[in-house]
Amino acid sequence: MSDEAAPGYVRVRLDLSYDGGDFHGWAKQAGGKRTVQGEIEDALRTVTRSRETYELTVAGRTDAGVHARGQVAHVDLPREVWAEQNGKLLKRLAGRLPRDVRVWALREAPVGFNARFSAVWRRYAYRVTDNPGGVDPLLRGHVLWHDWPLDVDAMNEAARRLLGEHDFAAYCKKREGATTIRTLQELSLVRGDDGIVTATVRADAFCHNMVRSLIGALLFVGDGHRPPDWPGKVLAAGVRDSAVHVVRPHGLTLEEVGYPADDRLAARNKEARNRRSLPTAGCC
CATH class of the missing domain: 3.30.70.660 (Pseudouridine synthase I, catalytic domain, C-terminal subdomain)
Structure with missing residues (x-):
């Protein structure tokens, strides 16, 4: 999971909310169960008229039945798709998404932003x-x-x-x-x-x-x-x-979800990936 979009891609931050009552959680699952990630990725593929599924990375994977008012995710889109769509993508998603999930904001993310690992x-x-x-x-x-x-x-x-x-x-x-x-x-x-x-x-x-x-x-x-x-x-x-x-x-x-200042993103990503342990007491 990279902290930078691949060459030719733009990292886009999504701010969203959903009523989790009819979802089997955030993350896509086998067997066709309805999930928030699946609904948004399907809508993105449709409105951008793409054969490719652009995969979302989320700040916090919520369980089945859990709601979100201030969820954050990111997606890496081809630069040409973002250039063509960014002025109208929000409204197109509103027309395609079901009523129990909404994307409220779409914007190009700062360098080093990762919805999951940048969060403090x-x-x-x-x-x-x-x-x-x-x-x-x-x-x-x-x-x-x-x-x-x-x-x-x-x-x-x-x-x-x-x-x-x-x-x-x-x-x-x-x-x-x-x-x-x-x-x-x-x-x-x-x-x-x-x-x-x-x-x-x-x-x-x-x-x-x-x-x-x-x-x-x-x-x-x-x-x-x-x-x-x-x-x-x-x-x-x-x-x-x-x-x-x-x-x-x-x-x-x-x-x-809270994030640090843009100049702290890279350091935060590194901290979040480190496996933590509790400090041990000194010998003396």
Whole structure:
């Protein structure tokens, strides 16, 4: 995966959003399952009248059912295609894409930009309500119903113990050869005037199921089934705990992806590709 477009190609940044309810996640899959990547690549091929599929690289691969408001991707297009299409490509995509996915901006990316490896953080929101009557029918595809009253203060106390750089193996679905060390930069919860509790989760990167597992642990604290120090103890143990549930995906939305200044892109790409390890304590 290169940080530069091949000769004769232009790297284009796409800013997009989608309702994940009817998608089998972001990434293309065998068997013809409907995915966000597949829909956008098919639309690009159609509107550029190309026989070639121009493959997208995304900032964060979302799972089936997860939504995105501020997703970012890039695609390398032949220079002549970009020159011909760039003034009308956005509108043509709007006419070709299904209603549950939209591309909002297309622009030539700065030198060294890589939607995945250049990112310095991703910010998600998870929305849940403990209203005894359930979820507003108009929000049912984006808000989880939890049928126990939630103590948001206790959840925030537990969340603070999880911040920083850790091995999040206890909250991740393990993938062969992949590290589970991440830096959790923000984890906080606020109850809105409508009663919906929104958890903001920001990290340099996330491993598989990490956000939904963290929220599952905090809900157990919020409803009184576990004390505020329990999620931190699970983290320190470093192994999956059967009491940590991976909550349903529809409450989760990728809100925003952050990138460094253009002159920091190359350095960031190199950092992101390095396999991480936690610092070890000194001998003395």
